Amino acid sequence: MTTRGVHTSEKTYAAGPSASGPGTARRVLRAAALAATAPYLCLKGAWVAGSHIGIPDGSVLLEPGMFFKVANAVTLVMDATVILLVLVFTQPWGSRVPSWLLTVPVFIATGLLVPIVVGFPAQLLIRAVGLGPDAAAQAAKEPFLDPWVFNVVYGGFIVQAIALAGLFVPYARQRWGTRWQGVLGERLPSPTGVVAGAAAATAVVVAAVQLFWAFGGTAGLSASRIAQFSPEVGVVSATHAICALVAGAGAVNLARGGARRARWALAVAWTGSAAAASWGLWLLIASAGADGGKAVTTAMLLTYAGQMITGLLAAAVLARFLASRRTA
Numbered sequence: 001m002t003t004r005g006v007h008t009s010e011k012t013y014a015a016g017p018s019a020s021g022p023g024t025a026r027r028v029l030r031a032a033a034l035a036a037t038a039p040y041l042c043l044k045g046a047w048v049a050g051s052h053i054g055i056p057d058g059s060v061l062l063e064p065g066m067f068f069k070v071a072n073a074v075t076l077v078m079d080a081t082v083i084l085l086v087l088v089f090t091q092p093w094g095s096r097v098p099s100w101l102l103t104v105p106v107f108i109a110t111g112l113l114v115p116i117v118v119g120f121p122a123q124l125l126i127r128a129v130g131l132g133p134d135a136a137a138q139a140a141k142e143p144f145l146d147p148w149v150f151n152v153v154y155g156g157f158i159v160q161a162i163a164l165a166g167l168f169v170p171y172a173r174q175r176w177g178t179r180w181q182g183v184l185g186e187r188l189p190s191p192t193g194v195v196a197g198a199a200a201a202t203a204v205v206v207a208a209v210q211l212f213w214a215f216g217g218t219a220g221l222s223a224s225r226i227a228q229f230s231p232e233v234g235v236v237s238a239t240h241a242i243c244a245l246v247a248g249a250g251a252v253n254l255a256r257g258g259a260r261r262a263r264w265a266l267a268v269a270w271t272g273s274a275a276a277a278s279w280g281l282w283l284l285i286a287s288a289g290a291d292g293g294k295a296v297t298t299a300m301l302l303t304y305a306g307q308m309i310t311g312l313l314a315a316a317v318l319a320r321f322l323a324s325r326r327t328a
Helices: 002-015 024-048 067-090 092-096 099-128 135-141 147-180 190-214 223-227 231-256 262-288 298-327
Strands: 183-185 258-261
Touching: 024 067, 024 147, 067 092, 067 099, 067 147, 092 147, 099 147, 099 231, 099 262, 147 262, 147 298, 183 231, 183 262, 190 231, 190 298, 231 262, 231 298, 258 262, 262 298
Parallel strands: none
Antiparallel strands: 183 258
């Protein structure tokens, strides 16, 4: 019954409004997403080509080696994927893209963008009330990127996130809406409950460490990380802690089942698991380029790994839940 329902949903999407073109709202969101992608693509393209625009003298980004060159190329491709996703969500042929091929980039995009949507405005607020460090002094002390680069790039990311969410939700509702109709239902099998419990336990540990660092704790941090601490940096750690807790709670919520609405439980589990897994992996990769790994302690690496594991465990519970809805 469910398989037939999903098939009908996909036919409806292909024959619906998108068959003759997206509506006004989708066109606006599509234009916003594409426009927000342009600054990052231009910057990354310039850096790959050898330009130093936005990179001050003395920045680690100017050091010789392949790590940052490869990182710039990879992130250029990642952001270009946003354009492809926008087309998938707004063109008739988008409903024929295999689910597995679409799920991975959407999951990663959700995971990387959501913490920025939460954390960057909080950092701007801290700066606005005078609690943040002086940007010019900080840039002179630890040159990395010119301050305007963060505002342009992260502002674009926030617009991307809002536009992609506005495009993906109706697309997913029309294509896979039967998966989250109604309530959660019966408790998932015991092995899935164990995985959910492991996700919750790992999330608590990771969140405790990240919150300790968020409020100025120094144990387990490298000397360079301690020297860079500010309330704005604390916001980043607090955001990672929240995402880990959301992932663990989302996994447990799905595994328990019950009379709660499935769509909200899925949204929580998807967002939390994506953010924890994606940023945990990203921080592990970035650690390899931080002075060859010298600026990262074992405690930091274990925390990032725990963050990634939390997200992956929660994602496994999420996948098991969706599989049960498909075969129900």
